[in-house]
Amino acid sequence: MSTLTAPEPVCIAARVTFTAAKDDDAPGAVEALVSAYGVKYRIGYATWHTIEAGAFAASIAEQASIPLFWQHSWQYTEQAPIGHGTASEDDDGLKIKGRLYVDLDPQVARVHEAMRAGAIREWSIGYQVLELRRDAEDDMHEFVTKGALLEASSVLRGANPATETLKVARQGLGREPTAAEAALLA
Numbered sequence: 801m802s803t804l805t806a807p808e809p810v811c812i813a814a815r816v817t818f819t820a821a822k823d824d825d826a827p828g829a830v831e832a833l834v835s836a837y838g839v840k841y842r843i844g845y846a847t848w849h850t851i852e853a854g855a856f857a858a859s860i861a862e863q864a865s866i867p868l869f870w871q872h873s874w875q876y877t878e879q880a881p882i883g884h885g886t887a888s889e890d891d892d893g894l895k896i897k898g899r900l901y902v903d904l905d906p907q908v909a910r911v912h913e914a915m916r917a918g919a920i921r922e923w924s925i926g927y928q929v930l931e932l933r934r935d936a937e938d939d940m941h942e943f944v945t946k947g948a949l950l951e952a953s954s955v956l957r958g959a960n961p962a963t964e965t966l967k968v969a970r971q972g973l974g975r976e977p978t979a980a981e982a983a984l985l986a
Contacts, residue, residue, distance in 0.1 A: 826899040827899070827902050827903045827969070828883060828899050828900035828901060828902035828903070828908070828909075828912050828969065829898075829899055829967075829968070829969040830883070830885075830896075830897075830898055830899070830900055830912070830915065830965065830967065830968050830969070831895065831896065831897045831898075831965075831966045831967040831968075832895065832896050832923045832952070832954075832963070832964065832965045832966055833892055833893050833894070833895055833923070833962070833963055833964050833966060834887075834893075834894050834895065834896050834923040834924070834925050834952040834963055835851050835856075835893050835894040835923075835924075835925050835960055835963065836851075836892060836893040836960055836962030836963060837851055837852060837853045837855075837891075837892065837893040837894075838850060838851075838852075838853070839851075839960050839961065839962045840941065841959045841960045841961060842959065843959050846940050847940055847941075847942065848938070848940055848941040848942065849941075849942055849943075849944055849959075850941070850942075850943050850944070851893070851894070851944045851947070851960075852943055852944060852945050853889070853891070853893075854889065855944050855945055855946055855947050856887065856889060856894055856927070856947055856948075856949045857889060858946065859927075859947065859948045859949045860887045860888065860889065860949060863887075863949070864886070865884045865885065865886055865898075866884065866885060866886075866887055866896070866949060866950070866951055866952060867881035867883075867884055867951045867952075868881055868882055868883035868884060868885055868896070868898055868900065868951070868952055868953065868954065869881055869882055869926075869951055869952075869953040869954075870882050870907075870908075870911055870953060870954055870955075871953060871954075871955055871956070872924065872926055872951070872953045872955070873953075874926065874950075874951055874953075881901075881951075882900055882901055882905070882907075882908045882911060882954070883898050883899050883900035883901050883908070884898055884899060885897055885898020885899070885952065886898065887949060887952075893962075893963075894925065894949070895966070896923075896952050900912045911954060912968070915954065915965050915968045916968050916969075920954055920955075920956065920965075921964055921965050922954075922955050922956070922957055922958035922961075922963050922964065922965075923952060923953065923954060923955060923958055923963040923964070923965070924952070924953050924955045924958040924959055924960065924963065925949060925950075925951065925952050925953070926949075926950040926951040926952075926953065927944075927947040927948060927949050927950055928947060928948040928950060929942070929944055929946075929947055930946040930947055930948055931944075931945045931946035931947075932944050932945060932946075933945060
């Protein structure tokens with residue numbers, strides 16, 4: 801009988817940079833590393849994934865934009881996306897450059913404000929595994945070589961510990977909040 805042990809904690813310093821929102825910037829602008837490549841992380845109880853570079857290249861090419869959610873809440877019919885973004889890949893991993901709907905939903909404005917404050921920093925992705933290979937020495941470790949990207953989510957704690965918010969607009973709404981929005985943000 802094998803014993804499962806918890807992975808070593810990974811400490812990643814927050815590197816959130818704040819960009820000043822310009823008049824022509826979309827309210828709620830955000831950029832994030834939503835999946836870091838080459839990082840072994842646990843999904844579920846005992847399965848481990850490592851996303852390989854280029855795993856989402858075909859999927860990204862097929863979609864102009866992907867939905868952004870809070871805590872992967874896309875499976876609940878009462879929760880609409882909190883934003884949208886364009887995905888791209890580089891040596892570090894899968895990145896999103898997008899917009900949160902801060903001007904449409906006060907709850908989204910609260911998430912944006914928490915990102916701006918550095919209180920919410922991590923991300924996660926929803927994806928379908930299309931091709932994988934198993935680790936020759938650990939049959940519970942899978943290397944995702946091709947996947948279909950479904951969504952990206954701002955989360956309290958991502959499964960992949962190397963994700964992070966890279967930039968978030970200093971101002972969200974691009975205007976003063978209404979009294980009702982200010983009350984929710986307070």
